Amino acid sequence: MYYIDVILPIPIRQAFTYSVNKDEALFLKPGMRVAVPFGRSKVYTAIVFRSATAQEPGYPTKSIDHILDEAPLINSHQLKHWQWMASYYLCTLGEVVRAALPSLFLLESETMVRLKETELIDESILDDDEFQVVEALGHQQTLHINDIRSILDRHSVVKVLQGLLEKDCILIHEEVQERYKPRLKTFIRLRADLHQESALNEVLEQMSRAHAQRLALMKMYLLTADPNTEDISQVDLQKASEVSPGVIKALLDKGLMEQYVKQMDRLDFYPGSVANLPQLSSHQLTALEEIEDYHGQELPVLLHGVTGSGKTALYIHLIARQLEAGNQVLYLVPEIALTTQLIQRLQAFFGEFLGVYHSRYNLQERAEVWHNVAAKKQKARLIIGARSAIFLPFQNLGLVVIDEEHEPSFKQHNPAPRYHGRDSALVLAQHHGARVVMGSATPSLESSYLADKGNYGLVKMPYRYNKMLMPQMELIDIREGYRKKRMTGHFSERLIEQMSESLESGSQVILFQNRRGYSPVLSCSTCGVVSECPNCDVSLSYHEYQQQLRCHYCGYSMPVPVECPACGSATLDAKGLGTQQVEAEVKELFPDYRVARMDQDTTRGKKAHSRLINQFEDREIDILVGTQMLAKGLDFAGVKLVGVMNADNLLSFPDFRAHERCFQLLVQVGGRSGRQSEQGLVLIQAFNPYHTILQQVTQYDYPAMYSQETEERRQFKYPPFYRVIRLTFKDRNRQKMQQASRWFATLLRHALQVEILGPEVPVIGRIRNQYLTHILIKFDRDLSAYAIKETIYRAENRFKGLKEFSTVRIVMDVDPY
């Protein structure tokens, strides 16, 4: 007997050992999948983690069910990277596997139920539930356990099934279905000999009476001869020859045409590249040389280039060199939804090499990209993807591009693994010996700091491409405006005046309404009460479209009440999104121009976002009102003026990064203006325009922001000088949760000579009826994170031994920002 260690995709911090026979032992290698029985009855997909040994473990083992792969699905680079991730981000390998593998590869067994093929079932011995199940099985041969749950309208159906099993009515079995199915499509073609015109004519003559069939056959001949058509489906021919399906069926029956099946590509196919590499300016050339120089020294590069400096063109040159060398390239972007423009641009140069990977792809599509990358297929040599693309089976990664490096959305918050896409990609690149370039117009403080320390090479591009000037920034004091009653709604006189001028000259305008995390609520104008979620400590948000109130945290929903539940008055008032209000005001101020809104509401659908962008690009919209999404890497040629409705509320967030984020956001939004011809103008309305950050924004004074912020971070022990690990305690019982967190904090204070903050109740103290509290562990980044994490684990183990806290869950988040 031989034994293998496997990883199961579950949050348990240990490997499991299964027995295999000799043949299996020789065959199985790390990274292959095996189906294993686990627990009572379920069969799970597990990943072989350690090859077989003859060493018998000290406990009984089960044997594997069967082997799922002929060759490892996961390569050694990946296993190494995933192990790093689990240990750095304090999660289990199983959790990493869950996140990393397209779920298609992680089959679980499904419990299926069938009627036993006996004569007649004596229905009198069945109770109501049992009868219902048997009746349903009469209609449908097999039922999934979930079907039975919905038939009986309850979750626990095991008892019922057991009863039926005892009465010998049904069979239960566990089924594992291989769910990856290549997409097959059926096409038709002429019988081989009919490609000869003479042969065809002969046939046509013989069928002089079947007019429609003749027509279809002739059309088929023409379509086949056309070099532009490839495969012809039955429907294609029907449409082309305008005959009924029966006609074509008749031709098939006669054997004049035949069917064949072809495996189709599910992924978008990008046509081959047409464009030459973009011409670089002398500034860009210098930057490119500097980058390559640092790369020669094996340093990742931080490319700090102002908006419009042409960073993408540099990436394109770097990518081209890697592709020429036959290497794979990963291009990470913060949010794939926002990359239509980027994909269009890259496909002009690298069409045939380009693959895209993100969470909006369905399971089959993701599996297909995975296979393409693993096979080093040409069409997957350059992968554009969101953070999860770091899990793909790269083998010879030559370059990782991390675009908009400063974007906080690179960090995954829930569920585990709570990893940072950029930081994990850096480690991945290190494992591969790949080069890295991280780009931003407003680098994150962490990255700038590491560049300062010499961990990264820093390359600057302070000028816009084509000598365009940076947009001019101007602050508008709206406190004055409100005091003197000079405001029209949210608009200052200056903003209105500039908008008119801009619109009249034919330019487009972007208005930025930045209320982070703000969603519309319903409040009573009589008593002021806002409807709250019964399960969470948050107000319900108002969904105009569906006329309901919904909780974003637990999904609770209720119809919009007519009367205030607190005081009974019918004076409920929906406060719309900030963007909605601004949009309404704009329509009133500029009735002759076309206004559109870009926020969570209007970009709900899959394509809504890119449709809006295209409309704006095509100048079908004059004024675009939007939220943060406007700040991210979009290029609009026709925009001269950008207005920021209220800069203060960016600064008022209780987050140590509020200032940094404000600077980044404003500079990025401002960068949307004046990209093509004239110098752009950015008007920033603020109640306190003298705030240093706002002053630094108007001067584009990144160095000043950087030195001021780093000083504060150093003083208050925040990243990048200190590392932060956040522990969240959760329980339905508030007291128990509080006690547990206090116990844990005390233990940590004894065990660690570092700063422990809390327990402290977070902004939202209850979600899904679970009470929450935080403990923050802060320690100098030069201390060994490894040792501290070990201590946390030891504390957790002791904690788990305490019965009184057994229901309390601890969520660990490393670098929780």
Add this chain to the structure above:
DNA sequence: AGCACGCCGACT
């Protein structure tokens, strides 16, 4: 994480 076992309140 699932999942089953087992113990207690509140209904036919």
Add this chain to the structure above:
DNA sequence: GTCGGCGTGCTC
């Protein structure tokens, strides 16, 4: 009396 709630422990 039974049903279903949830606390408890286990999974190679």
